[in-house]
Amino acid sequence: MGKRKVAIIGAGHTGATLAFMLAEKTLADVVLLDKPENEKPARGKALDISESGPIFNFNNKIKGTSDYQDITGSDIVVITAGVARKPGMSRDDLIQINESVMAQVTEGIKTYAPDSTIIVLTNPVDAMTYAVYKLSGFPKNRVLGQSGILDTARYRTFIAEALDVARTDVSGLVLGGHGDTMVPLLSTTTVGGVPITELLEQDKIDAIVDRTRKGGAEIVGLLGNGSAYYAPAAAIFEMAAAILKDERRVLPAITYLEGEYGFNDICLGVPTLIGENGVEQVIETKLSDDEKAQLKASADAVEEVKSALKYS
Ligand code: APR
Numbered sequence: 099m100g101k102r103k104v105a106i107i108g109a110g111h112t113g114a115t116l117a118f119m120l121a122e123k124t125l126a127d128v129v130l131l132d133k134p135e136n137e138k139p140a141r142g143k144a145l146d147i148s149e150s151g152p153i154f155n156f157n158n159k160i161k162g163t164s165d166y167q168d169i170t171g172s173d174i175v176v177i178t179a180g181v182a183r184k185p186g187m188s189r190d191d192l193i194q195i196n197e198s199v200m201a202q203v204t205e206g207i208k209t210y211a212p213d214s215t216i217i218v219l220t221n222p223v224d225a226m227t228y229a230v231y232k233l234s235g236f237p238k239n240r241v242l243g244q245s246g247i248l249d250t251a252r253y254r255t256f257i258a259e260a261l262d263v264a265r266t267d268v269s270g271l272v273l274g275g276h277g278d279t280m281v282p283l284l285s286t287t288t289v290g291g292v293p294i295t296e297l298l299e300q301d302k303i304d305a306i307v308d309r310t311r312k313g314g315a316e317i318v319g320l321l322g323n324g325s326a327y328y329a330p331a332a333a334i335f336e337m338a339a340a341i342l343k344d345e346r347r348v349l350p351a352i353t354y355l356e357g358e359y360g361f362n363d364i365c366l367g368v369p370t371l372i373g374e375n376g377v378e379q380v381i382e383t384k385l386s387d388d389e390k391a392q393l394k395a396s397a398d399a400v401e402e403v404k405s406a407l408k409y410s
Pocket of ligand 1: 107108109111113131132133136178179180181199202219220221324325326327330
């Protein structure tokens with residue numbers, strides 16, 4: 099395996115945190131790209147990360163830029179560029195503003211990194227992944243969105259806290275759209291292989307599911323200014339590593355569906371097999387009637403957001 103390169107579009111909180119993780123774990127050289135007016139902070143963050151290399155023992159190159167030419171040869175392009183919803187901005191306004199950012203960014207990727215795999219994080223992420231898929235014309239396996247790893251990580255954290263056990267021993271799966279309508283599959287949740295239903299009462303599980311659904315808002319409320327970025331960056335790191343190292347991980351990802359789970363022409367979070375070609379396969383698991391109904395409601399919510407898209 100030759101040297102790997104990851105471009106991150108949007109050198110904000112998540113972009114810079116991810117750049118540090120990729121460098122520190124020596125996974126890839128990194129390009130951190132932002133708008134021309136933010137080129138200097140992007141360069142500053144890249145230089146600052148580089149200067150931690152002698153201490154943390156990594157030699158990966160990290161470059162801050164606003165020039166799309168610098169993303170040439172990237173194996174993966176991560177999109178964290180966008181704006182957050184501000185007071186007075188409607189949800190549809192936000193969707194259209196971020197969709198126009200996706201259009202701009204996708205143009206740069208098509209021109210300079212046409213063979214890359216794209217991972218989208220910008221919210222509303224299911225609709226933005228759909229926009230990037232449509233605007234890029236890339237094959238569906240090379241356009242992924244991140245939400246399920248983060249939602250599952252939050253869910254695992256809360257379960258571990260409730261039981262006072264290691265977070266890493268909790269496993270489970272969260273499907274559907276990112277946000278209030280996500281669908282945690284209780285049947286798949288285990289702690290060291292023991293079903294969660296044998297360890298926690300139903301009302302405690304329900305409270306954890308509810309907290310998971312509102313996990314993003316909980317962090318927004320605490321930070322006061324901005325949204326979560328450590329766990330989101332870690333989630334993208336896991337996807338990028340799976341692709342760059344062809345790990346064939348079974349991870350939830352937002353991907354374009356053509357009939358899987360009964361949905362068509364929508365990007366939605368489902369279990370996938372991730373390897374060097376991006377989404378190698380969508381994994382279909384049997385759902386209970388209740389889970390099916392929840393997933394349908396989640397897909398309907400994503401469709402509604404999608405209907406506000408203008409260009410895709
Ligand atoms: N091209 C390049 N960069 C852009 C563009 C653009 N057209 N528009 C905005 N950006 C940059 C901003 O300048 C900023 O540096 O995207 C960056 C976004 O960073 P933050 O505001 O710090 O946002 P962050 O917390 O990293 O979240 C990024 O991920 O989790 C989601 O909802 C979140 O959509 C948001 C995204």
